[in-house]
Amino acid sequence: MKLSEGVEQAVHCVTFLTGLSPDGLVSAASLAELFGVSTSYLLKHLQALSRAEILEATLGPKGGYRLARSAAGVSLLDVVVAIEGASPAFRCAEIRRRGPNPLPARYFSNPCEVKVAMLRAEQAYRTELAKVSVADIAAAAMAGDDGAIAARGCAFLQLNEKKTGNRASS
Amino acid sequence: MKLSEGVEQAVHCVTFLTGLSPDGLVSAASLAELFGVSTSYLLKHLQALSRAEILEATLGPKGGYRLARSAAGVSLLDVVVAIEGASPAFRCAEIRRRGPNPLPARYFSNPCEVKVAMLRAEQAYRTELAKVSVADIAAAAMAGDDGAIAARGCAFLQLNEKKTGNRASS
Numbered sequence: 001m002k003l004s005e006g007v008e009q010a011v012h013c014v015t016f017l018t019g020l021s022p023d024g025l026v027s028a029a030s031l032a033e034l035f036g037v038s039t040s041y042l043l044k045h046l047q048a049l050s051r052a053e054i055l056e057a058t059l060g061p062k063g064g065y066r067l068a069r070s071a072a073g074v075s076l077l078d079v080v081v082a083i084e085g086a087s088p089a090f091r092c093a094e095i096r097r098r099g100p101n102p103l104p105a106r107y108f109s110n111p112c113e114v115k116v117a118m119l120r121a122e123q124a125y126r127t128e129l130a131k132v133s134v135a136d137i138a139a140a141a142m143a144g145d146d147g148a149i150a151a152r153g154c155a156f157l158q159l160n161e162k163k164t165g166n167r168a169s170s
Numbered sequence: 171m172k173l174s175e176g177v178e179q180a181v182h183c184v185t186f187l188t189g190l191s192p193d194g195l196v197s198a199a200s201l202a203e204l205f206g207v208s209t210s211y212l213l214k215h216l217q218a219l220s221r222a223e224i225l226e227a228t229l230g231p232k233g234g235y236r237l238a239r240s241a242a243g244v245s246l247l248d249v250v251v252a253i254e255g256a257s258p259a260f261r262c263a264e265i266r267r268r269g270p271n272p273l274p275a276r277y278f279s280n281p282c283e284v285k286v287a288m289l290r291a292e293q294a295y296r297t298e299l300a301k302v303s304v305a306d307i308a309a310a311a312m313a314g315d316d317g318a319i320a321a322r323g324c325a326f327l328q329l330n331e332k333k334t335g336n337r338a339s340s
Contacts, residue, residue, distance in 0.1 A: 001250070001259040003171050003288075011284045012265055036268025076287055080171070089171040095182055098206025100326070107318050113310040114181045117246055118173075121298035128291035140283040148277050156270070 006045040006083045009037055011137065013046065014054060014079055018071040018138045019153060023164045025064030030160035045083055052082035064162055071135035077126055079134070090118035176215040176253045179207055181307065183216065184224060184249055188241040188308045189323060193334045195234030200330035215253055222252035234332055241305035247296050249304070260288035 013031050020026065028046050032039035046065055049055040056068040067074065092115045097108055142150060183201050190196065198216050202209035216235055219225040226238040237244065262285045267278055312320060 001171060001173050001254050003259045003261060005261055005263060007260065007288075008262055008265060008284065011288075015284070034269040035265040037265060076284075076291070084171050089173045090177065091173060091175055092178055093175060095178060095205040095207060099204040101322060103318055103322060107316075110314045113307045113314075114178065114185070114246075116310075117299070117302045117307065118177075118181075121246070121295045124298045125291045125295035128294045129287070132287045137283045137287065140286075144280045144283070146277075148273055152271060152273055 001089055003080070003084060006041075006048075007080055009035060009042055010045045010049055010079050010083050011076065011134070013042070013065075014049065014067070014074060015071075015134045015137045015141070016153065017055070017065060017067050018134055019157065020066050020161060021163065023166055024157070024161045025058055025062075025066050025164060026157075026160055026162070027064040030156075031065070034156055034160075048082050049079070052078065054078055054082055058164070062162060062164075071138060072133045074134045075130045076132045076134070076137070077129035080129055088119055088122055090115065090122065092118075171259055173250070173254060176211075176218075177250055179205060179212055180215045180219055180249050180253050181246065181304070183212070183235075184219065184237070184244060185241075185304045185307045185311070186323065187225070187235060187237050188304055189327065190236050190331060191333065193336055194327070194331045195228055195232075195236050195334060196327070196330055197234040197332070200326075201235070204326055204330075218252050219249070222248065224248055224252055228334070232332060232334075241308060242303050244304045245300045246302045246304070246307070247299035250299055258289055258292055260285065260292065262288075 012035055016031070016034065017026065028043045029039050031046070032042045035042075046055060046057070050057040050065070050068075053068050054074050055065045057063065057065055092112060094108070094112065096112055097103070097105070182205055186201070186204065187196065198213045199209050201216070202212045205212075216225060216227070220227040220235070220238075223238050224244050225235045227233065227235055262282060264278070264282065266282055267273070267275070
């Protein structure tokens with residue numbers, strides 16, 4: 001089971017954007033610089049987060065990204081689903097129905113026990129992720145910081161945050 | 171997040187092998203026929219299950235596979251880990267430490283809150299999978315069967331099960 005690298009990048013970007021001014025924006029290039037990742041690759045993830053209405057995107061040279069809703073209203077599950085899609089991790093090809101002398105479909109009217117158990121476990125995973133918001137992540141990060149990490153973030157924002165003077169619509 | 175198709179094949183094969191005679195074996199080719207999948211592809215998964223000591227493999231033209239331990243002692247988690255590996259699904263590249271003016275490593279002595287939350291959710295997933303054995307899966311399948319599915323399995327075993335007369339070591 002693998003999550004794409006984009007999940008880490010997406011969660012960190014969204015968490016970082018919780019620290020913006022209400023009228024602030026940060027460009028994809030600035031976020032890519034902050035986290036030392038490829039801009040073009042990150043852009044794909046930021047666009048997925050915008051499509052999921054987690055981020056609000058403003059286009060153009062003065063454009064950038066900010067949260068589309070409160071940090072408490074964005075869970076880790078929201079971010080993972082935005083990047084990875086909502087499909088289950090377990091792929092059921094119904095191989096129990098194949099092979100020689102297959103029985104008619106009516107013999108398999110109940111869902112396969114394997115699928116039921118695998119999806120139950122995925123639900124437990126999703127339930128845990130849904131419990132944690134990016135506000136929680138930001139608060140936990142601040143609680144473990146003696147001030148240096150926050151100061152570095154603030155210095156970065158002073159250089160890279162764009163002020164729009166309003167909450168522009170995307 | 172994706173699991174490989176091999177997980178479904180592996181769980182069904184191991185569950186099917188719970189129905190063998192104590193001295194029975196089924197070849198990879200027979201299991202591939204039963205589930206309508208490629209033998210060479212399935213063989214890779216059967217070998218992984220053998221390495222994980224879930225199956226016992228007997229080599230040679232009279233060889234095949236059977237459970238290496240009791241069906242109650244093989245959990246879905248055992249099978250998933252055998253096929254997918256034990257690495258976490260979440261990949262942490264520590265991007266919080268990158269970018270301009272990186273802080274010294276001592277500022278990041280605590281594990282990243284993102285990683286902690288992601289791995290906590292994975293633990294919930296694994297805990298659920300560990301609760302279910304292939305004996306449970308086989309029992310649930312039998313409970314939902316009016317006899318036709320079991321009869322088809324028995325007919326298949328009559329044609330394809332090899333009897334060794336003993337519990338050979340692998």
